[in-house]
Amino acid sequence: MKEKTGAFSFAARVLHWLMAAMILAMLFIGVAMVASVSALHEWLLHIHKPLGIAILILAIVRFAIRLRRPPPPLPEDLPMIQQLAAHASHWVLYGLMIAMPLIGWAMLSAGGFPVMLSESLRLPPIVPVNPIAFAVLRQLHTYLAFLLFITFLAHMAAALYHGLIRRDGVLASMVSGKRAPTFSYPAIGTSEADRHRSKQKQAVRIGK
Numbered sequence: 001m002k003e004k005t006g007a008f009s010f011a012a013r014v015l016h017w018l019m020a021a022m023i024l025a026m027l028f029i030g031v032a033m034v035a036s037v038s039a040l041h042e043w044l045l046h047i048h049k050p051l052g053i054a055i056l057i058l059a060i061v062r063f064a065i066r067l068r069r070p071p072p073p074l075p076e077d078l079p080m081i082q083q084l085a086a087h088a089s090h091w092v093l094y095g096l097m098i099a100m101p102l103i104g105w106a107m108l109s110a111g112g113f114p115v116m117l118s119e120s121l122r123l124p125p126i127v128p129v130n131p132i133a134f135a136v137l138r139q140l141h142t143y144l145a146f147l148l149f150i151t152f153l154a155h156m157a158a159a160l161y162h163g164l165i166r167r168d169g170v171l172a173s174m175v176s177g178k179r180a181p182t183f184s185y186p187a188i189g190t191s192e193a194d195r196h197r198s199k200q201k202q203a204v205r206i207g208k
């Protein structure tokens with residue numbers, strides 16, 4: 001059943017920050033891995049595979065939590081284009097958090113390589129061996145890694161914009177779990193007239 005509390009749960013916040021660190025690490029490990037040829041390549045690959053599968057499992061858990069408890073609404077005065085961009089980028093991030101590990105797993109399966117998570121734990125192949133599919137999935141893994149990195153950067157820039165410029169409680173709602181207000185406080189540098197309009201709007205909302 002959906003709970004409508006208008007705040008992020010503790011589990012959602014822990015998963016958000018844990019997965020942000022894991023995904024960033026995965027992007028750098030991936031690039032370092034393909035750029036190295038020595039024993040370092042093997043060592044990084046041994047981290048890359050289990051960490052990627054852990055991201056897949058956590059992304060599914062996180063998606064289930066999100067369906068059960070929707071995130072707090074964005075401030076009502078956020079321009080429509082920014083609201084759309086925020087929602088679109090969140091869905092792209094969810095899609096890539098699930099697609100990237102699946103593509104990595106499918107790519108190794110198509111290449112006929114074993115997907116070992118540890119010395120003894122081997123995942124079953126999810127697609128039949130096929131060199132063409134391997135080549136296509138290998139390319140896709142690279143292109144989607146770029147898309148993930150760009151979306152990640154845009155997401156971070158938007159978070160800083162909310163936290164430092166708009167100061168509308170959106171970033172704080174993911175940091176401390178406080179419910180974000182549906183209106184925003186005037187940002188630093190706004191004119192006296194804007195500040196007055198914002199106060200009036202706020203007063204109307206709380207019924208003064």
Ligand code: HEM
Nearest residue numbers: 026027030031033034049052053055100101104105142145
């Ligand atoms: C969120 C999850 C993942 C991310 C962000 C990620 C990211 C990356 C990146 C950035 C690269 C380098 C791409 C390039 O420069 O061509 C890469 C390569 C690779 N990834 Fe992933 N990956 C993920 C999951 C997985 C999983 C689950 C597997 C396998 C089970 C996997 C297997 C590989 C392999 C085999 C390579 C190529 C290694 C090589 O050619 O030396 N990845 N990955």
